[in-house]
Amino acid sequence: MIEPIALQSTLETVRFWAIVLCLGLGVFFTLVSTVGVLRLPDIYARAHTASQTDTLGAGFALAGVALAFGWQHAAVYTVLLLFFVFITNPTAAHAIARSAAESDVEPVLAEEGEADDAEVAAETEGETR
């Protein structure tokens, strides 16, 4: 009875690399999101990319966790966790954008001339706030 063991060990390897892939993608999207928060001009644009962390960043990380847990009850919790993240993340992003709009933060828009100028203007503005 050698074959079943071999099959099981290949499955284990596949699972291992699937976990690694999920965590890697999660880290990648979180990194992109961080880069985005640093590079983008104003609070509205940054809110877009901040939600990337929560959607795909947390999504892939939690998928990796669920895979690592395997077929047990704790894996259900990670799905639930993701569900709640998906409800709270847009709510928070909307709250931030809305309060920015209410405190009269002007968005940097594409029509406002050169993108570079707008970026610089927004950066200095962001610092004074």
Place this chain on the structure above:
Amino acid sequence: MAAERVLVPLSDTVTVRQTVAYAVQSGLETADSLECHLVIALPYDVDLPEGKRMSDGAEELLERAENWVEEDADGADVTIETAVLGTDEYLFGPRDYAEIFRAYADDHGIDRLVLDPEYSPGVTASMLQPLERELDRVGMSYDEAPVERAARHGRLVLSHTGFDRLFATFWISFGFYLVLGDPFYWFDLLTGAAVAGIVSVSLAHVTFSMPLDRVQSPLRAVRFVFYIPYLLWEIVKANIAVSAVILRPSMPIEPTLTRVNARVRSGLPLLALANSITLTPGTLTVRANDQQLLVHTLIPSAREDLFDGGLEKAIRFVFYGRESAAIPSPNERDDAEIVGGDEL
């Protein structure tokens, strides 16, 4: 003295009779003759199968109200005009109602609007407060009829809808408890039933914002399950597009502020739509005034997706069924536009 003209929006409530009486009485106090405009504003879902019943009910209510006015006028000089509004447009939120009343008032030289405190057109919950706010906004003077009403809670007999609510709340909370606990352990089953019982008795009447339907509500839940993979796929696509833009050294972003008039009902459907829009990177709901969503978009492709209304169609599919999903995109029906920053 010129005739006083009052506008009375009617809906099938327990206080509509008293509202009409108040309108006639207060109108005759200030002027010798009264022109009483009784109107019924039909909600947007009048196109749906149950809409026919609703518009028949409207005619019937208008006839009844006409008799009431004649009864209350008691020989005084009262002219009655009736109208059904909203047959050729979609009325969604309080803003639409306020605007259609305003337009009617302008056309007919109305002096005053008498509002039923329980006014609730269609199946939606009472919308007195938002309607008052919107009426203020469009600059329409109104009067809330002082009515006596029976307390709405504390009824001992469990009604048909009350049972449905209890039933649904019980099973939702019981199911959630078992997801957290162990569904095969007798202790969890027992405590779960106890907790779900307490939750359903104490919270059932605030859990659902719209009446439950024994066929439609479970169907909505099933359709929502189909919506989740679609949403996830949209999120992945949008994430990759936004990541590519951010990582490119030139960073070709094109931030715009857009306004989209969504054709979904206020409350849960609108919340689901606005949340889904925000959840996909590249589009961010900044403001939601009733059905007017102010959306900030980061890249052109995300904006085009938004204007094509894929998510809106999906939300309509979840809440209203497959036929309702096939509506023109916001772009085609002229409900989407790029606006300047001063719109905030």
